[in-house]
Amino acid sequence: MAERKVIVGTIALWIIRVILAALFIYAGVIKALDPxxxxxxxxxxxxxPYSVAWVGAYYLPYVEILAGVALLIPRFSEVSGWLIFLLMxxxxxxxxxxWARGLNISCGCFGEALSSNSYVWxxxxxxxxxxxxxxxxxxxxxxxxxxxx
Amino acid sequence: MKRIACQxxxxxxxxxxxxxxxxxWHPQGPPLNPMTLxxxxxxxxxxxQWDGPVVWVDARSPEVFAEAxxxxxxxxxxxxxxxxxxxxxxxxxxxxxxxxxxxxxxxxASADIARRLREEMQLDNxxxxxxxxxxxxxxx
Numbered sequence: 476m477a478e479r480k481v482i483v484g485t486i487a488l489w490i491i492r493v494i495l496a497a498l499f500i501y502a503g504v505i506k507a508l509d510p511x512x513x514x515x516x517x518x519x520x521x522x523x524p525y526s527v528a529w530v531g532a533y534y535l536p537y538v539e540i541l542a543g544v545a546l547l548i549p550r551f552s553e554v555s556g557w558l559i560f561l562l563m564x565x566x567x568x569x570x571x572x573x574w575a576r577g578l579n580i581s582c583g584c585f586g587e588a589l590s591s592n593s594y595v596w597x598x599x600x601x602x603x604x605x606x607x608x609x610x611x612x613x614x615x616x617x618x619x620x621x622x623x624x
Numbered sequence: 625m626k627r628i629a630c631q632x633x634x635x636x637x638x639x640x641x642x643x644x645x646x647x648x649w650h651p652q653g654p655p656l657n658p659m660t661l662x663x664x665x666x667x668x669x670x671x672x673q674w675d676g677p678v679v680w681v682d683a684r685s686p687e688v689f690a691e692a693x694x695x696x697x698x699x700x701x702x703x704x705x706x707x708x709x710x711x712x713x714x715x716x717x718x719x720x721x722x723x724x725x726x727x728x729x730x731x732x733a734s735a736d737i738a739r740r741l742r743e744e745m746q747l748d749n750x751x752x753x754x755x756x757x758x759x760x761x762x763x764x
Contacts, residue, residue, distance in 0.1 A: 510646065511654040511662055512739070515732035525658040525729075532654065533647045537639030545635055554631035579685055581702070581732040 488614045491607050492546050495559060498604070499543030502585045507536035516583025520569050521576075538562070546611070553619060556611035563608060567601040570594065658729060659754075664738065666751045668763040671723055679716050681724040681741075683733040684757070694725070694760055700737050709745070716747075725753035725760065 506513045514532035518525065542562065545555035566584065573580045574594040582597055647653060654662055661667060671678060680697035682689045689699040698715055700708050716722065722741060726733040734752045741750045753759065 507642075507646065509652065510650055511652055512732070512735060514654045515735045518729065519732040526656070529654060529656055530643075533650075534639055534643040537642045537646075538636065541635055541639050551631060551635075554628050554635060557628065558632060558635050579702075579726075579731070579733060581736050583732070 484614060488552075488611065491610055492552060495604065495607050495611070496543040496546040499539045499546070499559065501543075503536045503539030503541075503543060505536075505585055506532075506583075507540065510536070513583055516581045519578065519580045519583070520573050521578065522569060522572065553612060553615035556608050556615060560605060560608035560612060563601055563605045567598065567605065570597050570601065574598075661754055664750070664752055665754045666723060667754050668759055671751075671753070674721060677720055679712070679720050679722045681712065681722055681734075681737060682757075683724050683726040683731075683737040688727075694757075697725075700724070702733055702736055705737070705740060719749075721749045721751065722747060723751050723753050725756045728756045728758040729754065731756060 510532040513536070514528055517523070517528040517531050523531070538558070539562070542555045542558045545551035546559070570580075570582070584597070584600075652663060680694045681700045682693045682697040683700060683702065684693075685701055686699055686704065689697075689701075693699070696715075698708070698712050700712050722738075724734040724738045724741070734756060738750045738752045741747045755762075
């Protein structure tokens with residue numbers, strides 16, 4: 476019974492890792508191809524000065540790509556789970572803040588693909604990804620502790 | 625915990641290399657100076673020097689558009705694109721230049737609408753007004 480639970484957990488962990496990795500690599504590549512579009516999207520949130528948005532427009536896509544790739548490497552799955560959790564938390568705060576200020580933003584999450592103007596949908600999507608990252612962190616941590624004991 | 629911290633540092637430092645390469649050589653990379661015009665962007669002064677009619681497209685929300693807008697502008701809001709595109713096509717003619725604007729330099733709606741006009745409607749001569757409505761007000 477316990478063995479079956481472990482197998483199911485392992486399969487679930489792999490599925491979530493592959494889905495999240497694919498999403499982050501895709502989102503990163505789309506953004507890396509269009510830094511000007513991403514810069515306009517970041518500026519739309521009106522949270523950071525132009526210079527910071529400019530750095531983010533070049534830096535953020537490659538952080539996402541690397542986080543996605545690292546998620547597929549078992550040794551790095553826990554840390555990339557943390558990184559994705561951190562990124563999703565920042566994105567969620569930015570979206571909630573724009574929503575509270577009544578801004579008309581372009582999310583900038585997946586470039587033009589999967590774009591939405593609905594704040595509710597954006598928040599739900601972020602919460603689902605956040606939950607996926609949390610699941611990866613918890614299970615990877617458990618596995619790491621088990622293998623060390 | 626130390627292992628996680630070291631790996632996290634690695635994941636945060638490694639992207640600096642491709643980011644720097646992209647910032648230096650990306651063909652459509654935005655400029656570091658916000659006042660520099662990127663490809664496809666125009667200033668109010670440039671538009672005023674053009675010969676021929678210009679179709680102004682206001683990418684702000686219908687409520688904000690109703691309060692004030694550039695004379696003769698048509699509203700084309702991201703959320704109402706499919707409904708409002710017909711009104712735009714009524715005033716657009718082949719050869720006319722199209723200039724899209726939104727609130728200010730920080731808004732991304734004008735870039736979105738311009739991109740959709742180029743890609744979905746296959747239009748040429750579509751530009752984004754640098755600085756948007758704010759720059760129009762300060763320079764008109």
